[in-house]
Amino acid sequence: xxxxxxxxxGRLGRVAVPRLRDEGFTLRxxxxxxxxxxxxxxxxxxxxxxxxxxxxxxxxxxxxxLASSPKRHTHEIDVLGTRRLTVAAGHAGxxxxxxxxxVGVDRVPLGYYRxxxxxxxxxxxxxxPWSVLRATQFPGFLAELLAGASRLGPVVGDPAVLAQPVDPxxxxxxxxxxxxxxxxxxxxxxxGPEVLRFDEAARAWLAARRSRRPLLPVRIPxxxxxxxxxxxxxxxATPTGTRTWADHLAEKGRAPx
Ligand SMILES: NC(=O)c1ccc[n+]([C@@H]2O[C@H](COP(=O)([O-])OP(=O)(O)OC[C@H]3O[C@@H](n4cnc5c(N)ncnc54)[C@H](OP(=O)(O)O)[C@@H]3O)[C@@H](O)[C@H]2O)c1
Numbered sequence: 001x002x003x004x005x006x007x008x009x010g011r012l013g014r015v016a017v018p019r020l021r022d023e024g025f026t027l028r029x030x031x032x033x034x035x036x037x038x039x040x041x042x043x044x045x046x047x048x049x050x051x052x053x054x055x056x057x058x059x060x061x062x063x064x065x066l067a068s069s070p071k072r073h074t075h076e077i078d079v080l081g082t083r084r085l086t087v088a089a090g091h092a093g094x095x096x097x098x099x100x101x102x103v104g105v106d107r108v109p110l111g112y113y114r115x116x117x118x119x120x121x122x123x124x125x126x127x128x129p130w131s132v133l134r135a136t137q138f139p140g141f142l143a144e145l146l147a148g149a150s151r152l153g154p155v156v157g158d159p160a161v162l163a164q165p166v167d168p169x170x171x172x173x174x175x176x177x178x179x180x181x182x183x184x185x186x187x188x189x190x191x192g193p194e195v196l197r198f199d200e201a202a203r204a205w206l207a208a209r210r211s212r213r214p215l216l217p218v219r220i221p222x223x224x225x226x227x228x229x230x231x232x233x234x235x236x237a238t239p240t241g242t243r244t245w246a247d248h249l250a251e252k253g254r255a256p257x
Pocket of ligand 1: 006007008009010011012013030031032033045046047048049065066067068069070077081100101102103116134135136137138139141142
């Protein structure tokens with residue numbers, strides 16, 4: 001199966017590309033920058049302008065759409081860019097588009113999540129038969145969040161917010177199954193093996209870094225806080241991934257600096 005992977009340079013894409021290649025998929029990896037990787041064809045395209053999209057979708061059986069821009073031009077890239085991609089893919093006769101979304105996009109009142117929900121709707125309304133998988137947070141993203149939350153010294157955060165980190169490699173394995181299954185619309189959510197409170201995740205992260213920084217609890221107000229504490233970012237769906245937050249921290253600890 002010939003599969004185009006958008007967002008191939010991202011947290012998930014970097015892991016998914018070699019796994020899918022090793023599973024026997026013929027891959028075309030795409031981002032705005034030229035990349036390299038053995039056994040994979042790299043091309044460039046920009047979802048914001050549409051440049052290169054017709055070329056990258058040509059000859060593909062399926063698309064794994066991972067590209068996203070949470071911080072800048074999100075409407076242009078995630079919503080309108082996804083529309084541009086589905087239109088180009090429809091013209092090229094692509095038979096399956098798999099879109100990766102986030103658990104809680106329909107509950108958590110954040111601008112990025114509203115755009116992800118809108119992008120899901122674009123995929124569902126498009127011409128190309130589709131599947132949507134919502135996943136929980138990747139550990140690398142959680143670690144970046146914690147680093148940001150401790151910029152000023154203590155780790156600042158709402159201790160009771162719930163998260164369920166999932167290994168991107170295990171998400172990639174699930175995506176391989178979905179590609180083989182064909183268009184399935186919205187499939188069962190995919191989360192990590194354990195639900196953690198923010199303070200538990202932060203303490204484990206600090207311990208792995210041998211840091212004595214304190215936690216500074218700050219309750220997130222309003223509906224956003226209520227949803228995050230009520231578990232809007234988590235799922236009871238099974239099966240889950242198996243790699244834990246502790247596994248991720250141990251692996252990072254072993255990695256060369
Ligand atoms: N991070 C999480 O915890 C998490 C959890 C669940 C689901 N997800 C979803 O999983 C998907 C992948 O997430 P991620 O964390 O791997 O994302 P990421 O690390 O932020 O990577 C985003 C990718 O999008 C590409 N991109 C950005 N703007 C683009 C544009 N205008 N045209 C073409 N490509 C563009 C980037 O490539 P270049 O910059 O090289 O062009 C990069 O490869 C996203 O849809 C995200 O919403 C993420």
